[in-house]
Amino acid sequence: MSGTRYPSGPEGGGAGLDKSVLIIVENQPYHTDTRVKAEAASLREAGWRVHVICPDVTPRGPGERPPAYQTRALEGIMVHSYRMDFATRGLIGYLHEYLVSLFHIARLSLKVFKNDGFSVVHLCNPPDILFLIGALFKLRGRKVIFDHHDLFPEMILSRHKGPLRTLLFQSSKLLEFLTFRTADAVLSTNQSYRDIAVGRGRVSKGDVFIVRNGPRASEIVPRRPEPMLKRGFPFMACYAGIMGPEDGVLELMQAIRHIVVQSGRTDILFCLLGDGAVWNDVREHAQAWNILPYVDMPGMILDRALFFQYLSTADVMLAPEISNPHNDRSTFIKIAEYMGMGKPIAAYDLRETRTTAGDAAIYVPSGDLEAYAAAIISLLDDPGRRARMGSIGVERIRTQFQWEHQKGNLLRAYDHVLSKGRHEQGTAKRTS
Numbered sequence: 001m002s003g004t005r006y007p008s009g010p011e012g013g014g015a016g017l018d019k020s021v022l023i024i025v026e027n028q029p030y031h032t033d034t035r036v037k038a039e040a041a042s043l044r045e046a047g048w049r050v051h052v053i054c055p056d057v058t059p060r061g062p063g064e065r066p067p068a069y070q071t072r073a074l075e076g077i078m079v080h081s082y083r084m085d086f087a088t089r090g091l092i093g094y095l096h097e098y099l100v101s102l103f104h105i106a107r108l109s110l111k112v113f114k115n116d117g118f119s120v121v122h123l124c125n126p127p128d129i130l131f132l133i134g135a136l137f138k139l140r141g142r143k144v145i146f147d148h149h150d151l152f153p154e155m156i157l158s159r160h161k162g163p164l165r166t167l168l169f170q171s172s173k174l175l176e177f178l179t180f181r182t183a184d185a186v187l188s189t190n191q192s193y194r195d196i197a198v199g200r201g202r203v204s205k206g207d208v209f210i211v212r213n214g215p216r217a218s219e220i221v222p223r224r225p226e227p228m229l230k231r232g233f234p235f236m237a238c239y240a241g242i243m244g245p246e247d248g249v250l251e252l253m254q255a256i257r258h259i260v261v262q263s264g265r266t267d268i269l270f271c272l273l274g275d276g277a278v279w280n281d282v283r284e285h286a287q288a289w290n291i292l293p294y295v296d297m298p299g300m301i302l303d304r305a306l307f308f309q310y311l312s313t314a315d316v317m318l319a320p321e322i323s324n325p326h327n328d329r330s331t332f333i334k335i336a337e338y339m340g341m342g343k344p345i346a347a348y349d350l351r352e353t354r355t356t357a358g359d360a361a362i363y364v365p366s367g368d369l370e371a372y373a374a375a376i377i378s379l380l381d382d383p384g385r386r387a388r389m390g391s392i393g394v395e396r397i398r399t400q401f402q403w404e405h406q407k408g409n410l411l412r413a414y415d416h417v418l419s420k421g422r423h424e425q426g427t428a429k430r431t432s
Contacts, residue, residue: 021414022053022112026126044075125147154324180203187413249272268380270294317346318346319361345357
């Protein structure tokens with residue numbers, strides 16, 4: 001990491017409640033985390049000095065790896081990254097990842113604190129281990145905001161099986177509770193998450209702010225379709241997102257096999273954008289079932305212009321998340337991105353997915369793979385319906401769900417924790 005110095009906070013080392021923030025992310029690089037990028041940009045525009053600590057897994061070329069540490073200024077935001085190889089499976093693998101991440105995050109956060117200081121620590125989960133860093137700086141008078149991206153305990157349930165499952169679940173609930181108790185304010189992505197913060201986390205209602213996932217208006221501009229991306233197929237159905245065990249991509253492969261083999265539809269290219277723990281499993285299924293010619297898996301598209309080019313070219317978007325304790329209450333950023341591009345969605349009937357998409361999606365009972373396959377085919381065969389649903393999605397994003405409708409609550413949460421700090425300082429002075 002470079003020895004760059006930044007404009008110092010008040011009283012040296014960042015003491016006091018100036019408008020400076022350290023955002024910490026463990027599970028994604030900055031350039032792929034659309035929520036954190038939107039939050040960081042909104043805070044910068046509101047006059048905050050913004051630092052972000054995150055992993056860096058970006059390849060630099062054949063055989064190359066990112067540097068161990070790197071600091072870059074990206075659009076006025078200081079991004080401090082550390083090299084990380086994410087675990088793909090196995091308890092030992094995840095424990096190793098989390099311990100290594102904690103070491104790097106602690107090292108970088110102390111470096112930022114010394115060089116610039118910050119008044120707020122903004123913790124993004126999963127996993128729910130970053131409260132350890134938050135507590136460290138809370139002892140130094142800093143405020144802590146918990147950005148509740150995912151239900152970590154429910155994620156544990158979906159990823160692990162066997163006799164350790166219950167122990168891991170209960171342990172993760174404890175980590176979640178400690179994270180809630182460390183926070184001075186909580187950002188919830190939807191009402192379901194807010195209910196968990198207030199109920200399971202015992203957070204005061206006045207300390208919880210709903211900040212939904214939504215793309216920025218500058219990004220959600222439909223592009224001209226690029227026929228070459230369809231590779232000669234008349235139709236394209238597209239999935240875009242992380243490929244974890246809970247994301248339904250393995251189940252999606254069964255629906256694709258049904259469409260290609262049972263229904264005989266060889267005129268559809270299924271484009272799966274993204275990466276994750278089950279990427280190799282998905283490809284192996286496609287090979288074993290002889291449907292690989294109908295499946296395109298280009299990986300994680302880091303170029304946002306190209307990413308939205310894919311979405312604009314697709315005819316139908318896929319949301320294959322099945323019902324489980326995690327997915328039932330989660331809002332997926334992909335849903336809003338699909339809608340912003342004016343594309344209809346084939347989805348399983350999940351509460352928060354329906355809350356976001358409304359009539360921009362066609363819903364089938366969770367886990368009914370044949371019904372899901374039939375829904376995809378029915379949309380592809382009805383261009384008029386696709387156009388109507390796409391228009392509904394664009395309007396819902398424009399009027400309700402784009403980031404510009406969410407950032408007000410983000411800034412209110414920050415004002416809230418700063419006002420808490422001023423109140424506490426005033427009380428200390430009066431009692432001294």
